[in-house]
Amino acid sequence: MAKRSSLPLDCIDGCVPYTILDISDKEDILVEERRVPFPVDEYIEILLQSDQYARANVWTKVIVKEWKTRSDGLPINMAQKGICNTMCRRLSIYLKEMYPILPRFALGLIIFGEIHFIILLNAGIRDFRLGLQELIGGFTVFSFLLWLRIADDFKDYELDCRLFAHRPLPSGRVNK
Numbered sequence: 046m047a048k049r050s051s052l053p054l055d056c057i058d059g060c061v062p063y064t065i066l067d068i069s070d071k072e073d074i075l076v077e078e079r080r081v082p083f084p085v086d087e088y089i090e091i092l093l094q095s096d097q098y099a100r101a102n103v104w105t106k107v108i109v110k111e112w113k114t115r116s117d118g119l120p121i122n123m124a125q126k127g128i129c130n131t132m133c134r135r136l137s138i139y140l141k142e143m144y145p146i147l148p149r150f151a152l153g154l155i156i157f158g159e160i161h162f163i164i165l166l167n168a169g170i171r172d173f174r175l176g177l178q179e180l181i182g183g184f185t186v187f188s189f190l191l192w193l194r195i196a197d198d199f200k201d202y203e204l205d206c207r208l209f210a211h212r213p214l215p216s217g218r219v220n221k
């Protein structure tokens with residue numbers, strides 16, 4: 046018998062991402078992502094009048110606060126101005142954990158520099174200067190490596206769900 050659990054996480058523009066996990070007896074995990082309508086103000090009103098509020102009002106107040114702030118730490122009116130804030134937050138999570146910017150940019154500069162200087166030396170050019178073009182070349186390599194990292198995460202998603210569930214993509218902190 047498969048276990049089935051789900052939990053609405055953050056509220057954005059009247060919808061929540063809803064994750065459904067199907068875990069079979071064979072330890073296979075199926076993750077399904079949906080966005081479902083979630084009228085926050087109506088649910089807050091229902092919750093404040095419920096028996097739960099009477100029995101656990103401190104916990105209920107925490108839930109209400111999270112719903113009002115959308116768990117992004119953004120007030121409702123700011124969150125409704127666009128999804129960009131949420132996307133930037135999720136991108137920040139991904140970059141911090143899976144692709145730290147400064148070390149990877151340095152790596153991009155080193156890789157580009159090696160290739161660039163080998164080509165210059167093979168062409169007989171012994172006089173060179175570092176400038177904007179070299180920075181742009183390093184940024185291009187950095188961007189390409191980032192693209193490869195993201196593509197690899199999508200390719201290995203199912204394996205990462207089993208072996209590395211704490212990573213941003215399998216844990217649901219960053220959406221596909």
